[in-house]
Amino acid sequence: MITAEEAASAPGAPGRAEPAWPWKGAPVHALVQRIHQLQAERAQAFRRLEEAHRQYVRSGPHYDFPRYRGSVHKVTQAFAAASREVLALEAELAGPRAQPLLAGHVRALQQLEQTRLATVALLQLMGAPELRGQEDASQMHQLKTKVIKTMEAISEVLQDLRFDAESVE
Numbered sequence: 001m002i003t004a005e006e007a008a009s010a011p012g013a014p015g016r017a018e019p020a021w022p023w024k025g026a027p028v029h030a031l032v033q034r035i036h037q038l039q040a041e042r043a044q045a046f047r048r049l050e051e052a053h054r055q056y057v058r059s060g061p062h063y064d065f066p067r068y069r070g071s072v073h074k075v076t077q078a079f080a081a082a083s084r085e086v087l088a089l090e091a092e093l094a095g096p097r098a099q100p101l102l103a104g105h106v107r108a109l110q111q112l113e114q115t116r117l118a119t120v121a122l123l124q125l126m127g128a129p130e131l132r133g134q135e136d137a138s139q140m141h142q143l144k145t146k147v148i149k150t151m152e153a154i155s156e157v158l159q160d161l162r163f164d165a166e167s168v169e
Contacts, residue, residue: 035109079117090106
C-alpha cells in the first residue's frame with residue numbers, strides 16, 4: 001500500500017497530469033463498485049504473494065530468491081496501482097461528491113490494507129528458510145491472528161461502505 005504522502009507525488013497528484021479514471025463523473029454506486037473491484041484485485045494479489053512465498057520455501061535447499069523477488073515486485077506494483085486508485089476514489093468522495101462518511105470508510109479500508117500487507121510481509125520474513133529454527137511460535141501466532149482480525153475488519157468496512165452508499169442514492 002502507499003501512503004497519502006506517496007500518492008501526492010504519484011501521477012494524478014496536484015501538479016501532475018491526472019490519469020483518466022474511468023469512473024470520473026459516474027454515480028456514487030459506480031465508485032463504490034470500483035472500490036469493491038479493487039478489493040478483489042488486492043485479494044488476488046495477496047494470493048499470488050502467498051503462493052510465491054510457498055514456492056520459495058519449497059525451492060530449497062538452493063532457494064530461488066531471484067524468482068521470489070520478481071514475484072514480490074509484481075505484487076507490489078499491483079498493490080501500488082490499487083492504492084493510487086483507492087486514494088483517488090477517496091478524494092473524489094471527500095471532495096466533489098461531498099460524501100465524507102463514504103470517504104472515511106475508504107480511508108479506513110486503505111489503512112487496514114496497509115496493516116494487512118505489513119503484517120503478511122513480516123510473517124513471510126519470519127518464515128524465511130534463512131531463519132529456520134529461529135521462529136517465535138507465539139509471535140507468529142499473534143501475527144496470524146492480527147491478519148485474520150484485519151481481514152474481518154476489512155469485510156466490516158466494505159459492508160458499511162455498501163450499506164451507507166445505498167442510502168446516498
